[in-house]
Amino acid sequence: MKKYSRFVYTLFFVLFMISCTDSNKQESINSDSVLIDDLGNKFELTEPPKRIITLAPNLTEMIYALNQEDRLVGNTLYCNYPKEAEKITKVGDMLTMNYEVILSLKPDLVFITVEGNTKDNYDRLKEFGISVFVSNPRNYNDIKQTFLQFGKIFDAYESADSITKAWDKQLTEIRSQIGNRKKSALFLAAITPIMAAGRTTFINEFIEICGLENIVKESKINYPVFSREEIIKVDPDYIIYASKEELSKKYLTDIYAEWKNLSAVKNDKIIFVDPDLFYRPGPRFAEAVKTLYTKINKP
Incomplete structure (x- = not known):
């Protein structure tokens, strides 16, 4: 039950953090160079980040789905899919981070999520001068929006768009059989x-x-x-x-x-x-x- 105690703790944290992010939900992607994350932070893109860290399993999976895993230098102990993600340097367990390891990896950008990470994680990373992109997908449309943003960040928007359309097709096929x-x-x-x-x-x-x-x-x-x-x-x-x-x-x-x-x-x-x-x-x-x-x- 220890595992589920941690899950329950995370759920209660999510309830708290969502109140901070509802008013800053992702805006439509309407610029080739500027993106806005789920805390309302603006990112002006000049080139794709070469060294990234993901602090949640769903974000790690997005990186692999976009075939951008060569940029991934760090992730969490819970990042176990795909199997290759387990071989990446571990920087923490989502709630507790090893900032010494994070700094040693010299990331250009760190991706975090409301569901699991903490405000302290965010604040500490910012104190170290690290760029942090916050994601809070709460439904299917949010997931697609985040994925398309990742596509823009890594100059792979066409690929991201094609993949999301394939998801839509799969879901439409299921709905048609209900x-x-x-x-x-x-x-x-x-x-x-x-x-x-x-x-x-x-x-x-x-x-x-x-x-x-x-x-x-x-x-x-x-x-x-x-x-x-x-x-x-x-x-x-x-x-x-x-x-x-x-x-x-x-x-x-x-x-x-x-x-x-x-x-x-x-x-x-x-x-x-x-x-x-x-x-x-x-x-x-x-x-x-x-x-x-x-x-x-x-x-």
Whole structure:
């Protein structure tokens, strides 16, 4: 559970930081030389950065998706995809950074994200005179916008544009197969406490694109906490839970015995997914949707 305690901590940090970034969401890309990050910082581009560090797995994945990994000199302990990313010099674990290592790598630009990194990380990097690009993709459109910005930063916009159009095509194909099904779903972000992915999260888009309805309806909180009784009351048709371990529905009913009467449990509609794929708002978004759609429609 230590792993999930860290995740829960990160979620609460996100709730705090989002209030600082909502008013500075990415502006449209309307200049060939000037970009604005999610804190409203302006970057005037003269040439692509030669040495970069990424402080979040989703940003690392974007670098590889754009074939710009030769510029990557540092990333975090959680940057494990693609496999080659594990070989890059590690500068921290997202929350705690080794600034001595970062300085030794002499980066031209460091990419950080609201989801996982801290304001202290940002402030310290700025104190050292390091250029920092802040990303906060909160939905699919944000992911595309960030990716297109990366394309501009690395003089690879045409490639980025082509890739995002391929994502759109994949999602359109899935949507065309949905029909009128309106089953309900609970995406468990954590079990103790019971924390669900809300409608304001990119995870909600996975649910809706696959033709399911999120049980979280009115809450404006990204990851609201539910009581065990509330889950029984809403009785979801599907329960989706991200775990690296091989689990079964017994895992959930061992924790909450009364859940054995839930429709999702009785009908064997408990779906386990890879957290690395589903918790990263990055270039594998369409892959995650396809994975969930396949699991939902498994005979």
